[in-house]
Amino acid sequence: QVKLVESGGGVVHAGGSLRRSCIASGFEFSGYAMSWYRQAPGKKRELVAGLRRADGDIEYGDAVKGRFTIDRDDAQNTVYLQMNLLKPDDTAVYYCHAWNYGPLIYWGQGTQVTVSE
Numbered sequence: 371q372v373k374l375v376e377s378g379g380g381v382v383h384a385g386g387s388l389r390r391s392c393i394a395s396g397f398e399f400s401g402y403a404m405s406w407y408r409q410a411p412g413k414k415r416e417l418v419a420g421l422r423r424a425d426g427d428i429e430y431g432d433a434v435k436g437r438f439t440i441d442r443d444d445a446q447n448t449v450y451l452q453m454n455l456l457k458p459d460d461t462a463v464y465y466c467h468a469w470n471y472g473p474l475i476y477w478g479q480g481t482q483v484t485v486s487e
Contacts, residue, residue, distance in 0.1 A: 451464070
């Protein structure tokens with residue numbers, strides 16, 4: 371059974387930090403590109419950060435560049451998202467995402483992050 375279990379969401383003041391974790395099970399984690407997406411109320415889901423498996427190529431959404439960092443620990447089947455200098459505009463539901471470069475895509479359950487003024 372495939373699972374992506376997220377943790378580390380919550381409420382934080384503007385300028386603060388959060389570290390998100392996503393623990394994967396039920397598939398070969400090292401063979402998947404891992405990403406974080408987010409969706410704010412009334413907006414489309416957007417890419418926050420993505421990390422490929424083999425070459426470590428990383429992509430960040432324009433809104434988070436220089437503030438957020440994605441990394442992964444294949445030994446622990448875990449992908450992380452370090453979020454610094456948080457802004458109210460970062461308020462959204464954040465989703466962990468796994469893709470095998472083919473037809474298989476998995477989503478985490480989504481976790482709310484709220485940044486207050």
